[in-house]
Structures are given as C-alpha cells and as structure tokens.
Amino acid sequence: MKKSLPALSLGVGLLAAAAGAFAQEAAPVAAVVVEAVVQTAAPVAAAAEEVAKLDAGDTAWMLTSTMLVILMVIPGLALFYGGLVRSKNMLSVLAQVFTIFSLITVLWAIYGFSLTFGGEGKFYGSFDKLFLAGITPDTLSATLATIPEYVFVAFQSTFAAITVALIVGAFAERMKFAAVMIFSVLWFTFSYIPMAHMVWGGGLLAADGALDFAGGTVVHINAAVAGLVGAYMVGKRIGFGKEALPPHSLTLTMVGASLLWVGWFGFNAGSAGAANGIAGLAFINTILATGAAAVAWIVTESLHKGKASMLGAASGAVAGLVTITPAAGFVGPMGSIVMGLIAGPLCLWGVSGLKRMLKVDDVCDVFGVHGVGGILGAILTGVFCAAGLGGVEPEGYNMAAQVWVQFKSVIVTIVWCGVASFICFKIADVLVGLRVPEDAEREGLDITTHGESAYNR
Amino acid sequence: MKMVSAIIKPFKLDEVREALSQLGVQGITVTEVKGFGRQKGHTELYRGAEYVVDFLPKVKLEAAVDGAVLEQVIEAIEGAARTGKIGDGKIFVYDLEQVVRIRTGETGKEAL
Numbered sequence: 077m078k079k080s081l082p083a084l085s086l087g088v089g090l091l092a093a094a095a096g097a098f099a100q101e102a103a104p105v106a107a108v109v110v111e112a113v114v115q116t117a118a119p120v121a122a123a124a125e126e127v128a129k130l131d132a133g134d135t136a137w138m139l140t141s142t143m144l145v146i147l148m149v150i151p152g153l154a155l156f157y158g159g160l161v162r163s164k165n166m167l168s169v170l171a172q173v174f175t176i177f178s179l180i181t182v183l184w185a186i187y188g189f190s191l192t193f194g195g196e197g198k199f200y201g202s203f204d205k206l207f208l209a210g211i212t213p214d215t216l217s218a219t220l221a222t223i224p225e226y227v228f229v230a231f232q233s234t235f236a237a238i239t240v241a242l243i244v245g246a247f248a249e250r251m252k253f254a255a256v257m258i259f260s261v262l263w264f265t266f267s268y269i270p271m272a273h274m275v276w277g278g279g280l281l282a283a284d285g286a287l288d289f290a291g292g293t294v295v296h297i298n299a300a301v302a303g304l305v306g307a308y309m310v311g312k313r314i315g316f317g318k319e320a321l322p323p324h325s326l327t328l329t330m331v332g333a334s335l336l337w338v339g340w341f342g343f344n345a346g347s348a349g350a351a352n353g354i355a356g357l358a359f360i361n362t363i364l365a366t367g368a369a370a371v372a373w374i375v376t377e378s379l380h381k382g383k384a385s386m387l388g389a390a391s392g393a394v395a396g397l398v399t400i401t402p403a404a405g406f407v408g409p410m411g412s413i414v415m416g417l418i419a420g421p422l423c424l425w426g427v428s429g430l431k432r433m434l435k436v437d438d439v440c441d442v443f444g445v446h447g448v449g450g451i452l453g454a455i456l457t458g459v460f461c462a463a464g465l466g467g468v469e470p471e472g473y474n475m476a477a478q479v480w481v482q483f484k485s486v487i488v489t490i491v492w493c494g495v496a497s498f499i500c501f502k503i504a505d506v507l508v509g510l511r512v513p514e515d516a517e518r519e520g521l522d523i524t525t526h527g528e529s530a531y532n533r
Numbered sequence: 534m535k536m537v538s539a540i541i542k543p544f545k546l547d548e549v550r551e552a553l554s555q556l557g558v559q560g561i562t563v564t565e566v567k568g569f570g571r572q573k574g575h576t577e578l579y580r581g582a583e584y585v586v587d588f589l590p591k592v593k594l595e596a597a598v599d600g601a602v603l604e605q606v607i608e609a610i611e612g613a614a615r616t617g618k619i620g621d622g623k624i625f626v627y628d629l630e631q632v633v634r635i636r637t638g639e640t641g642k643e644a645l
Contacts, residue, residue: 160579320577320584321582322577322582322584381578387579388580424580427580428580428581431581441580441581
C-alpha cells in the first residue's frame with residue numbers, strides 16, 4: 077500500500093486540478109430532491125400556466141431505462157453473485173434473486189408505490205394509491221410530469237427489487253429460502269419503503285437538502301447494512317477461514333458485472349426522469365467513474381499483491397458504479413473520474429482489510445463494495461457538485477454545509493436500516509429459522525433446498 | 534501380465550502415447566487427476582481471500598502389458614515423460630491377475 081499511495085495521491089491531485097480548470101459556470105439549479113427534473117425549456121411567462129404534457133422522448137427513455145435496470149437484476153446481479161459462490165449453491169443464488177425480483181415488483185405495485193410516493197408524511201406516504209388506485213394509462217406522473225404514472229411506477233419497482241436482491245450476496249450459501257423470502261417482504265416494507273420515501277417521496281431527508289441522484293443511500297447503503305447484519309446473524313459458513321471456498325465461475329461473474337454496468341445507464345441516467353442534458357451528464361459519469369475505478373482497483377491490487385485480477389477489474393467497476401450513483405446527475409465528468417479513482421482502492425480495502433476487521437463472512441462483499449462505495453459516493457457528492465469542481469450546484473450551496481447534510485443522511489440510513497434489518501431477520505428467524513442444517517449446507521443448497529443441480533456432469 | 538500406471542504432466546501425454554504405440558502397446562486408459570508430491574502448488578487470490586492450492590493437475594495413464602515387454606514400456610514412459618524438473622511424476626507397476634476382451638471373450642495374454 078505504501079508504494080501506491082504517493083502515486084495515487086498525485087494522480088488524484090492532478091485530476092482534481094483538471095476538474096477545477098474545466099469547471100463550467102453552471103447556473104445554480106434548485107435541485108433539492110433526487111430525480112429533480114431540470115427544466116431545459118425557457119422560463120414560462122408569468123401569465124401563462126404550464127400544463128403538464130406527455131413527452132414521447134422522455135417516456136421512451138424511461139421505458140428503456142426500466143428495462144435496463146431489469147437486466148441489471150436478471151440476469152446481471154444473479155450471475156455476478158452466482159459466479160462467486162460454489163457450484164453446489166449456484167441455483168440457490170439465481171433462485172433467490174429471481175424470486176425476489178418477481179415478488180418485490182408485485183408488492184411494489186400493490187402497496188409499495190403508495191407508501192413511498194403517495195403522500196408526504198415524514199416516514200411514509202399514504203394508502204391513497206393502494207393497488208395503484210386512481211391511475212389510468214393516461215395519468216401523468218405526479219413526480220415526473222412528462223411521463224405516464226405507470227411508467228414511473230414500473231421504473232421505481234425495479235429499484236425496489238434490485239435493492240432487496242442486492243442483500244442476498246452477503247448471506248449466500250447458508251440461509252433458508254423461506255427465511256430469505258420472509259425477510260425480503262418485511263425489509264422491503266420497513267426499510268426500503270421508508271428510506272425511499274424519506275429521500276425521494278417528500279419525507280424527512282428530502283426536506284434536509286440531501287443530494288442522492290439515483291440511490292446511494294436508498295439502494296446501496298441500505299442494502300449493504302442489511303447484508304452486513306444478515307451475515308452476522310446467520311453466522312459464518314462452515315469451513316470459512318480454514319477451507320478454500322473459491323468462486324466457481326468468474327466467467328459468469330464477469331458476464332454479470334458487464335450486464336450490471338450496461339444496465340446501470342438505465343439506473344443512473346434514467347434517474348434524471350427525462351431525456352435531457354442531466355440524463356446525458358449521468359450517462360457519461362456512469363462510463364467515466366466506472367472505468368476509473370476498475371483501473372484504480374487493479375493498479376492498487378497489482379502494486380500490493382503482484383497481480384491484477386479479473387475479479388478485481390469487475391469489482392472495481394461495480395465499486396465505481398456504486399460510488400457515482402448518488403452523484404451521477406450532480407457532478408461533472410472530471411469529478412466523476414476522481415471519484416472513481418478514489419472508489420477503486422477504498423473499496424478494495426473494504427473487501428480485504430475492513431472485512432477482516434469486521435470479522436464477517438460477507439460472501440459476495442456486499443458491504444465492502446456497496447456499503448463503502450455508497451458511503452463514499454454520498455459524501456463526495458457534497459464535494460464534487462461544487463460548480464468550481466465542474467458540478468451542478470444546488471441553490472445556496474455551501475460545501476461544508478452540504479457535506480454535513482450528506483453525512484447526516486448516511487448516518488440516518490445506517491441507523492434506520494441497521495435496526496430495521498435486525499428486526500426483520502429476527503422475525504424470519506423466529507418463524508422459520510435462518511440457517512439450513514449442517515448437512516444441507518455441506519451437500520449444497522441447490523440439491524437440498526431446490527432439488528436441482530446446476531451442472532450435470 | 535502387469536498393469537502399468539503412470540502419473541505424468543498433462544502436456545506430456547501425446548509424447549508418451551507416441552512412444553508406447555511405437556512399442557506396440559495397443560490401448561491405454563487416461564484419467565485427469567490432481568495431486569502433489571514435491572512440486573509446490575500455487576496461491577489464488579479472490580478479492581481479500583487468499584487460498585493456497587496444493588493440488589496440481591496431472592494425467593494418469595494405465596496400460597495392461599505383457600511381462601515380457603514391461604522393462605521397455607517403463608523405459609519408454611520414463612523417457613517421454615521426463616522434463617528433469619520437479620513434478621515429472623511416477624510409474625507404478627501392479628500384478629495383473631486376469632484380462633478379458635469383452636467383445637470376443639478372449640482371456641489372458643490374447644486379450645492384452
């Protein structure tokens with residue numbers, strides 16, 4: 077690490093200077109809440125009233141973004157995680173991700189949307205839109221006025237689903253399928269929905285001015301903390317620390333990581349809510365931060381361990397993606413490169429040094445990547461959104477104040493999620509028990525839980 | 534009759550096979566195995582998790598031969614499989630009690 081630090085600091089310093097030099101005189105935008113749609117149209121005359129109208133470009137883009145995020149989950153995340161576990165547990169990971177996606181999107185439509193976006197309570201919306209009541213194909217979204225409400229519901233359903241699905245990587249290879257499902261429903265209800273409401277639905281954190289473009293807190297820190305709690309509560313795998321438990325298919329992990337990267341354009345650029353300049357900004361940031369982080373990870377890895385690994389490149393890319401998620405529509409391209417360069421080595425530490433310190437068996441490094449990356453991204457969003465660093469500054473911006481607000485939102489997320497996750501896991505434990513019996517774990521979850529074998533010789 | 538069982542480095546298989554067929558050995562059975570002797574394994578690193586892998590991939594080659602040609606067979610395998618570096622492998626010789634050709638029912642030396 078000592079060798080890489082001066083080199084990395086120099087590189088980061090140079091790029092920060094570049095970011096400053098390239099700073100645009102960006103007009104301060106009143107972007108308080110995530111997914112703030114930047115009005116690119118000329119300001120309307122005071123007399124005329126602006127009537128919301130469906131925009132075909134925005135709608136087409138949001139539909140596309142939704143599909144991209146779906147691909148991120150199935151098969152992106154499924155394969156990314158699946159390749160990291162042993163072959164006897166491959167199907168269990170695929171089944172958990174697939175089923176969670178199917179289940180959570182349905183629950184989202186039934187009550188999730190209403191409780192998140194259906195009102196302006198501090199922690200929850202309302203039951204006004206239960207079963208999507210009152211919405212027709214022609215209804216325009218209350219949040220994004222140029223697209224149909226159904227499209228917005230669909231787009232948001234994928235966010236809910238992927239957040240829950242992210243968690244399974246932490247406790248893979250030893251948790252009961254029933255426990256996973258029970259936990260998922262409870263956690264979706266008591267952690268995801270309130271968090272999403274507080275940040276995006278007009279609740280507590282939005283009022284504070286916290287910047288979270290596509291879900292650094294709501295999705296990544298939220299899922300990461302849940303994963304960490306789950307990994308602690310279910311306990312380490314048999315043989316952890318003694319036997320070799322290597323990934324069974326890094327090929328599939330790479331396929332999964334690639335699908336995640338490509339799909340993430342829907343996740344970040346789609347969070348602009350429209351086909352406009354901010355979407356373009358989020359899009360390009362999603363390329364740059366990711367590439368920078370992947371390279372930074374493997375450079376650090378090779379300086380430290382002597383070899384640059386494929387898994388390192390894939391993990392670095394995901395780390396960059398996570399870090400840029402809250403910042404995608406707020407920071408400039410050069411800023412996103414700097415963020416990526418920091419994310420790579422920091423998340424590498426997250427999956428090695430930090431993981432050892434935490435003494436946790438987090439199989440797919442959910443906390444090391446999504447937790448560390450999410451926290452880093454949330455804080456740095458407050459820094460790099462500065463106009464002086466090429467970002468899109470909110471009105472009345474003050475860096476220290478903004479970073480403090482970002483930090484508070486991180487703490488609130490960690491605390492809320494930590495407590496909620498613990499309770500949800502406990503309930504699942506009491507109802508069905510969390511962990512499979514020892515011989516089931518030894519034989520493999522595919523055979524014992526699902527009655528199937530992934531690979532027939 | 535003897536059963537000759539040789540553990541060799543995988544890339545040496547073709548050479549050994551050539552050498553044996555030149556001696557008139559008609560058939561062999563090959564299995565992919567893993568093992569170690571004095572040759573060290575390697576380290577694999579997956580994110581923060583480091584594993585030392587002792588086992589190395591090898592090939593096991595078995596041939597049933599007539600006692601008369603045993604010495605030549607051993608010499609042929611040794612010569613073809615040797616690289617001079619650690620991990621070249623070993624040859625084991627077992628006494629073979631009976632051999633049967635399934636298609637014709639022949640037994641003993643005719644079945645070799």
